[in-house]
Amino acid sequence: MNKIFLIIERELLTRVKKKSFIITTILVPLLFAALMVVPVLIQGVKDDERKTIAVVDQSGLAEKALQNSDNFTFVFMPHAALDSLKQNFSRSNLYAVAAIGDLNEKKQPAIDLYAFKQPNMDVQRYIERGFKDAVEQHKLESYHIQGLDTIIASIKTDVRLKTFIWGDDGQEKATNTGLYMGISYALSFMIYIFIFMFGSMVMRGVIEEKSSRIIEVIVSSVKPFQLMMGKIIGIASVGLLQFVIWIALTLGVATVLQGVISDPASIENITQIMPVGDSISSIFSMLGSISYTAVILSFLLYFLFGYLLYASMFAAIGSAVESEADTQQLIIPVTIPLIIGIFLMLHTFQYPDSSLSFWGSIIPFTSPMVMMARIPFGVPLWQVALSLSLLLITFIGIAWVAGKIYRTGILMYGKKPTLKEMLKWINYKN
Amino acid sequence: MDLLIANNVAKRYTNHLALNDVSISVPTGSIYGLLGPNGAGKTTLIRIINRITAPDTGQVLFDSCPMQADDILRIGYLPEERGLYKKMKVGEQALYLARLKGMSRHDAMTQLKIWFAKFEIQAWWNRKVEELSKGMAQKVQFIVTILHKPKLLIFDEPFSGFDPVNVNLLKQEILNMKAQGSTIIFSTHNMASVEELCDSIALINKSKVIVEGKLDEVRRQHGDNIVEVAFRGDPAELQQALHGEYTLLRQKEQNGIHKASIKITEQKPANHLLQQLLPRVEIVGFNEIIPSMNDIFIKLVS
Numbered sequence: 245m246n247k248i249f250l251i252i253e254r255e256l257l258t259r260v261k262k263k264s265f266i267i268t269t270i271l272v273p274l275l276f277a278a279l280m281v282v283p284v285l286i287q288g289v290k291d292d293e294r295k296t297i298a299v300v301d302q303s304g305l306a307e308k309a310l311q312n313s314d315n316f317t318f319v320f321m322p323h324a325a326l327d328s329l330k331q332n333f334s335r336s337n338l339y340a341v342a343a344i345g346d347l348n349e350k351k352q353p354a355i356d357l358y359a360f361k362q363p364n365m366d367v368q369r370y371i372e373r374g375f376k377d378a379v380e381q382h383k384l385e386s387y388h389i390q391g392l393d394t395i396i397a398s399i400k401t402d403v404r405l406k407t408f409i410w411g412d413d414g415q416e417k418a419t420n421t422g423l424y425m426g427i428s429y430a431l432s433f434m435i436y437i438f439i440f441m442f443g444s445m446v447m448r449g450v451i452e453e454k455s456s457r458i459i460e461v462i463v464s465s466v467k468p469f470q471l472m473m474g475k476i477i478g479i480a481s482v483g484l485l486q487f488v489i490w491i492a493l494t495l496g497v498a499t500v501l502q503g504v505i506s507d508p509a510s511i512e513n514i515t516q517i518m519p520v521g522d523s524i525s526s527i528f529s530m531l532g533s534i535s536y537t538a539v540i541l542s543f544l545l546y547f548l549f550g551y552l553l554y555a556s557m558f559a560a561i562g563s564a565v566e567s568e569a570d571t572q573q574l575i576i577p578v579t580i581p582l583i584i585g586i587f588l589m590l591h592t593f594q595y596p597d598s599s600l601s602f603w604g605s606i607i608p609f610t611s612p613m614v615m616m617a618r619i620p621f622g623v624p625l626w627q628v629a630l631s632l633s634l635l636l637i638t639f640i641g642i643a644w645v646a647g648k649i650y651r652t653g654i655l656m657y658g659k660k661p662t663l664k665e666m667l668k669w670i671n672y673k674n
Numbered sequence: 675m676d677l678l679i680a681n682n683v684a685k686r687y688t689n690h691l692a693l694n695d696v697s698i699s700v701p702t703g704s705i706y707g708l709l710g711p712n713g714a715g716k717t718t719l720i721r722i723i724n725r726i727t728a729p730d731t732g733q734v735l736f737d738s739c740p741m742q743a744d745d746i747l748r749i750g751y752l753p754e755e756r757g758l759y760k761k762m763k764v765g766e767q768a769l770y771l772a773r774l775k776g777m778s779r780h781d782a783m784t785q786l787k788i789w790f791a792k793f794e795i796q797a798w799w800n801r802k803v804e805e806l807s808k809g810m811a812q813k814v815q816f817i818v819t820i821l822h823k824p825k826l827l828i829f830d831e832p833f834s835g836f837d838p839v840n841v842n843l844l845k846q847e848i849l850n851m852k853a854q855g856s857t858i859i860f861s862t863h864n865m866a867s868v869e870e871l872c873d874s875i876a877l878i879n880k881s882k883v884i885v886e887g888k889l890d891e892v893r894r895q896h897g898d899n900i901v902e903v904a905f906r907g908d909p910a911e912l913q914q915a916l917h918g919e920y921t922l923l924r925q926k927e928q929n930g931i932h933k934a935s936i937k938i939t940e941q942k943p944a945n946h947l948l949q950q951l952l953p954r955v956e957i958v959g960f961n962e963i964i965p966s967m968n969d970i971f972i973k974l975v976s
Contacts, residue, residue, distance in 0.1 A: 247774055250770065250773055250774060251774075254770055258759075258761070258762060452759070453759075456758065456759060456760055457753075457755045457756055457757030458756070458757045458758055458759055460726070460751075460753040460755060460756065461751070461752075461753060461756060461771065461815070461818075462771075462774065463726050464725075464726055464746060464749070464751040464753070465747075465771070465774040465775050655721075655726070655727075657755075668688075
């Protein structure tokens with residue numbers, strides 16, 4: 245028994261001491277944080293150069309539509325010819341030339357914007373919006389109805405639905421389905437990625453032992469099953485350690501961010517920048533409505549159990565080959581259920597309580613992905629318990645079978661076996 | 675006293691019989707050569723002794739008791755196909771492998787320091803295995819095999835990949851371990867080193883033990899009862915002395931000395947031949963020709 249701990253220790257330490265582990269563990273959360281914060285900050289940085297735009301107007305609406313602003317100055321040249329403007333463009337300090345045609349039968353102006361370089365979106369939007377308002381105003385006036393502006397303003401309606409869920413404690417929490425869907429999708433996808441990543445790490449480890457021929461030395465000291473389980477558990481510890489560090493770092497970063505955000509001035513900044521329907525504070529309260537302990541706990545459990553199940557299969561495959569290139573066909577039976585899980589999840593994160601979602605989250609091979617997609621929406625405890633127990637029982641069964649394949653496979657060199665041959669190894673006596 | 679006894683061991687794989695009713699007895703404190711052509715079943719037998727695989731039938735006794743799982747801690751095994759973790763540091767790895775054999779960290783460390791000094795490889799302690807040459811890695815493997823002072827050592831082609839200087843170093847260490855009471859099973863195709871090191875041998879061919887016993891006895895048994903007589907004088911006198919009772923196989927002359935290989939039989943033993951020869955020629959040498967292990971191997975296997 246002591247020996248399995250030695251194996252776990254080696255598997256854990258050799259990986260944790262690697263530079264790549266340290267880098268991903270620390271950099272990934274920072275990268276995520278940066279991905280969220282940087283776009284917001286960058287959006288805040290505007291092009292502050294003043295741009296002058298020449299306007300050749302035939303509609304008569306331009307002077308109303310195009311007001312000078314901090315960024316744009318409009319020079320109206322009703323009689324200038326486009327050709328001469330073009331010829332003198334490089335000498336003038338013009339940014340672009342807007343040619344406004346006459347209003348057509350639908351009373352819409354044709355606007356053409358000319359420049360030697362592609363004009364940026366801000367200019368285009370500013371001109372479009374200005375004309376939209378001006379033309380609408382112009383049309384309204386053409387009806388000659390007194391007080392039409394105020395009538396229009398008074399019938400404009402903004403309907404917004406808010407969702408609440410009743411908790412068992414009698415409290416109601418404001419929620420947001422979109423937010424839940426996002427979290428559900430992300431969790432499920434992460435489970436898939438991590439099971440795949442750490443599972444194939446087990447497979448590579450097994451192949452390494454076999455191809456470097458250290459395997460025979462080791463199995464003359466420990467039982468093959470101990471070696472296999474030691475490796476699987478050791479790599480699971482690597483994964484769990486990494487998650488714990490990530491969770492701690494994320495909580496740390498979140499606390500710092502919350503400190504910044506609780507400052508009213510910065511909230512105002514962010515709401516200006518982010519065109520969101522809900523105010524920032526309500527988003528934060530909605531984020532608060534998710535039970536993080538439940539989510540984190542289920543994530544860790546489903547990762548662990550799902551990983552154990554798949555890692556056993558990965559180990560069996562690794563034992564049968566001498567190089568990673570040989571795994572391509574053998575690995576298909578392992579990847580197919582994982583991929584089915586991801587496909588089911590694409591349904592589940594929209595319909596978390598459908599019968600497809602229910603069964604997908606109970607059946608062991610897909611349950612880690614599908615159940616994680618259901619968790620943010622709330623799942624009855626008995627379902628989680630049932631699904632986890634089934635997953636664990638399946639793992640024990642698969643590990644037993646995998647162990648039989650493994651102990652035969654690791655000592656077989658030469659011809660690459662087929663899946664059928666590998667299944668025969670289960671009945672070998674050794 | 676035999677440290678290890680295999681009784682009627684058989685092992686079948688899907689389409690061939692790897693071991694067919696194999697019995698061997700390895701005397702305590704001896705070096706025991708396990709010989710045989712490729713594919714004869716040596717590796718399977720060694721794996722059964724190491725409990726890497728189990729026999730279909732038959733039994734292995736270690737120290738007079740049926741083998742237990744823990745007995746593998748008292749065995750040191752250097753497989754023919756051997757390797758180390760490439761990315762792991764030499765010292766760390768040696769320590770790990772020693773602890774897997776049940777040594778405490780402290781013991782393993784002390785012993786490793788001694789052996790690394792003995793083999794003059796202390797400088798490699800913190801180097802990764804992938805930086806070592808094949809021979810260097812083999813030295814580390816050898817140390818790890820013997821570090822826990824096992825009662826039984828199994829070496830499968832231990833000298834492959836070593837230069838002659840290191841082969842000598844290893845031979846000395848193997849003999850040292852024998853002197854300290856270890857029992858050694860030694861599997862190799864190099865018959866010269868078998869003659870040099872082994873006390874007993876077993877020859878396995880086509881899944882069966884075809885010869886087992888003390889090396890000297892085996893060699894003598896497989897001798898063709900030939901003596902070589904070196905003499906001065908007239909070869910014709912020799913012919914006469916033989917009377918047609920003995921067969922002259924070969925004869926050659928060098929610097930005035932004739933050497934004749936003569937077949938003897940039980941009815942006509944060497945002494946009788948000598949009596950016939952003494953009055954006729956001047957005998958300068960008389961010895962029995964014992965076949966080399968190499969000859970015996972080839973004769974029995976082909």
